[in-house]
Structures are given as C-alpha cells and as structure tokens.
Amino acid sequence: MRQGLYAILHYAITWSKMPSWEFLDYITERHENPIQDWYGTLAPQKQAAFDLLVAMLSETEDWDEPKKSKRKYKELTRAHAGLCELLLKVNRTNLRPLGVLRREQRQFIFLGGCEKHGFWTIPLGAFSRALRLKEQFEQGKGGTHEHT
C-alpha cells in the first residue's frame, strides 16, 4: 500500500519536473553518434552556446514565436524536407544542429550538425548526410538515446 503511494508520489514529482521537450541522439547501426561527433569538433564557446540552447528549448513550451525570424528552429523544405535545423549564432558564426522534429511526441532527434556559411557548410554535405540518417532512422535502423 505504502509502496504504491510512494510510486504515485514519485511519478507525480517526476512528471512535474518533466521538460517540455525531449532531445534524443540518433545512434547509427555502426554505433556512431553524429551529434556528439560534431559537438566534439566545436570550440568551448560554441559547445556552451549549444548546450544552453538545448537546455532552454527543452524548457520552452511554445517554440513558435509570432515572428518567424525570431524562432530558434526552422523546418526545411524542398531538397531537405523533413529535416529541421536549430538556429544558433555564436560570434557571427551560424551553427545548425540538424534533426527531426516530432511535434506530437514533443521530441527532437539529433542527426548531426554543421556551421553554415552561405551555401557552404562545415563539414561539407552535412544536410545530405543528415537526410540519409533520417531515412535510416525512419527505417528503424539504429536507435536513439537521451541527449547529454
């Protein structure tokens, strides 16, 4: 009886602390973690800015600012339809963590990231790679785990 009560209490406390959004890392069949691999190449300032962006978005109920230009994400169209990029600017450098936005589950699954300089990205072909990973993910290949 008491254990059941504790379980309910624990669930209630956990639920009340649940973030608004969940961020997950996609893990490929080869056990690669594309977002962490990219994160590891960033300078500390960019890493910190990225971590803070994820922390803030995870606690932001409504991502949809009335002005589209103020939103911190963008759902891509045309060649990269289905992908979503987070928008982050650090010292005039545009960082673009890439992934899949699942609104209904309130999840964002990271598939990689890049720096965007006009039409160029560092690393090159980051969007195409993310798109390939998205297909793999949708085919049920690989898995996900909590973003850290």
Place this chain on the structure above:
Amino acid sequence: MSTPRDIWAKLRNPGYRRAFAAEQCKRLIPFQVRALRKRRGLSQEELARLSGLTQGVVSRAEDPDNGNLTFNTAIRIANGFDVVFVGKFISFSEFEKWYSELSEDSVDAPSFEKEDSERKQLADLIGSIVDIRPRPGQPIAPLPQGAAIQTMQTARTPIGEAGTALVGSR
C-alpha cells in the same frame, strides 16, 4: 531530464567553464525576460511601455543571438516587471542548482505590488484570528456528547494554571 543538466563534468574543462559562464549570462537573461513576460501575459509593446523602452529593445533583449544586453536595459526591464535584477557573484555549485531547476515556471517572480498586497492580506488574516487558548479562570468548552473524559492532572501550562489536561476516548 531529456537534456541532463549534469554540467559539472563539462565544467571541469576550464575553457568550457569560462565560456559557459559567459554564455549563460548572455542566453539565460533573455530566456527569463521572455518567460516572465509570457507568464504576466504582456506583449512586448506593453513591457516596453512599463520599462520605458521601445518594443525593438525588448525584442532584442529576448533574443540571445542579437548582440549584448546591457545592464541598463536589464534594470529597466526589471523595473517594468516591478522586480529586482540581481547581479550577484555566485559559486558554480550554486549556479548548478539554479540551472538544474531552471524552467519557464521557475523564473516567475511576482511584482512588488502583488507581494505587498499578499502581505497585507496575510497580516489582516492573522489579526482576525481569535485566540481560542483557555485563560486562567475561563471554563473549558465541553466535549461533544458521548465522549468519555478522564482528568489526568492539572498542569502548569505556558498560558496559566487552568489548563487541565483532558483525554477524550471513544
């Protein structure tokens, strides 16, 4: 948490630590401004009017990617919300605790006017409570019918000698 706030391990890297300390100031203040404004149900224009700023300044203050927020603007926005902006030097442990609990709800801060009103209400409530403790010479109110009474002893209570300890049993 989906985005674990277990940043302590990362903070062991001095480069990351310094960068994080600088970035959090730049990014978490705009987060708080936006969250607090939303909780108050204010538009950017309304907050700007209350703060003596323009809507554009409030918009930029809410955007971490838009330049640097000045202390002067933060103070004016605090005035607009009728709260205090505290520039305080704290340890990383203290910061970690605050950061781990950070949410749109946790940044809520009531205005001085609201707090003052609540304090007055509380003071009125306390003042209206009737002191029901028995006084010396004052008869003790009878227990409900059917309750057996056993007199234990007459004890010296903090409020006098008339506090006869009674035990009611069913």
